[in-house]
Amino acid sequence: MLEELLEQGFQEAEYDAYLIDIGEGDQFSSGFVEPNPNSKIPALLDTSTTPATRVFESGSILFYLAEKFNTLLPISPIERTECMSWLFWQMASASYLGGGFGHFYSYHYTHLNIGNHTTHQ
Numbered sequence: 001m002l003e004e005l006l007e008q009g010f011q012e013a014e015y016d017a018y019l020i021d022i023g024e025g026d027q028f029s030s031g032f033v034e035p036n037p038n039s040k041i042p043a044l045l046d047t048s049t050t051p052a053t054r055v056f057e058s059g060s061i062l063f064y065l066a067e068k069f070n071t072l073l074p075i076s077p078i079e080r081t082e083c084m085s086w087l088f089w090q091m092a093s094a095s096y097l098g099g100g101f102g103h104f105y106s107y108h109y110t111h112l113n114i115g116n117h118t119t120h121q
């Protein structure tokens with residue numbers, strides 16, 4: 001979204017990206033836990049505010065940027081509702097397909113049999 005903002009001409013959207021190596025556990029380092037106490041990527045630290053604003057959870061980051069730059073979030077109720085529905089869908093579903101899978105694959109790898117279901121511990 002920061003790239004989209006830059007394409008729209010918002011110079012204030014210039015950003016520094018930092019590599020967080022999940023395999024090395026960078027997400028648990030104090031430098032990352034400060035912007036996101038939940039140790040999950042992505043996180044954003046807006047240093048243009050005083051004090052700096054920390055934003056975590058992808059949906060919160062998208063909403064924060066849309067409000068900050070007053071763009072990419074429709075104003076008309078019908079379009080705004082459609083947009084927010086997809087934003088909430090993203091929060092409720094997409095992270096389970098991506099980050100959620102990684103979480104259970106990495107941290108809960110023991111198979112359990114519960115009733116008729118097989119799950120991971």
Ligand SMILES: N[C@@H](CCC(=O)N[C@@H](CS)C(=O)NCC(=O)O)C(=O)O
Nearest residue numbers: 039040041042057058095099100103
């Ligand atoms: N609900 C979070 C999910 C974030 C997430 O699961 N991120 C994964 C990478 S895609 C992560 O940081 N995993 C590191 C870990 O679980 O230790 C969001 O939407 O920001």
